[in-house]
Amino acid sequence: MKEVVPSRRERLRAETSREIKAIALKLMAESGPDGISLRAIAREMGMTAGAIYGYFATRDDLISTLISDVYTDLVDQMEAARDSKREDDAGGRLLAWGEAFREWAVANPQGFRLIYGDPVNGYQPPEGGAAPEAERRACLGLAGLVAVTWPDAEPTQSNVNHRWSDFDPSLVAMFRESFPGLPPAAVALALRVWGRMHGPVALEIYGHFAAQTEHPAKLYRAELLDLLAALRVPVPEKRG
CATH class of the missing domain: 1.10.10 (Arc Repressor Mutant, subunit A)
Known part of the structure; x- marks a missing residue:
């Protein structure tokens, strides 16, 4: 051709x-x-x-395009980092995803603020959102990483009785279609994992760590390693 x-x-x-x-x-x-x-x-x-x-x-057209471009670039980098690890290395893939998220955010703070932080006054996103495909990929990517850990993590997640009705119907539909057989508690776990990744990065991007530490990357990696331990996922060996 x-x-x-x-x-x-x-x-x-x-x-x-x-x-x-x-x-x-x-x-x-x-x-x-x-x-x-x-x-x-x-x-x-x-x-x-x-x-x-x-x-x-319109300005809204520009903002929607920016959000779509920025979000797609982020997901591309997280997926590439994940896929650089073996499929049977659950800990390595989850760690790579989380570290790629922070590295992208530090390199693109304005993009991070646009998709995860500051609302734009008067902005009306198109029906379905500004970046539905990137958002779907990000959600399924992280959920897939958590789904792999579920057999080992499940015993630590039984103290809260989650129901499907606890979550957005569109999220539930996507989760149940992609990961049939997993319970609502697995959705809750995926959201909690996302919160533990997002929180420290947001604090760093908005300058809230600046006065407390010169090494936010160390704090973030420690949080990810603690997360792997909570999921009962083996920590990948550090090479090189």
Whole structure:
């Protein structure tokens, strides 16, 4: 099959679109999420407001595209880190997923804030969300890692009587379709694992660890290792 080469016009349009998104994240870093404005971006790029609307019809369109791009990039990196470990290495795969999450967040703090932190005033996401596919992949990826640990972790999770009705119906449907036979307590465990990964990273990204430690990566790894112990998952051997 003959390779389709983008035309010069298509390449220029893609390049301009990338520049618009980069400036939007820069404005967010400088002024918070409310700093994202098509007119402000147009001024910085030396474009007219009318010209920039040819790329993104509204600010909400731009924000939705940013969220989708950023979230997809995060999930790509977490999946790649997970898949770099053997399938029978449950601890190594879970550790790799968690560490990739933190590494991405530290390298992309504005992106982290956009998808996990600061709400954008007046923003209305499209029906189904701004990044439904990336969100689905992230959810199923982590749930799959937890599902593998369930046979060993189950005895430690029996002190709370969870029901399917405790959780969002769409989450339940996705979980039951992908991991049939697992109980509601497994969903609760997946959410708790996510909370233990997300919490320290959020504290670091928002500067709450800055005065307390110069080594947040050590704290985070210790939290992940403690998590593996709680799940009764063997800790992978450190190589090299």
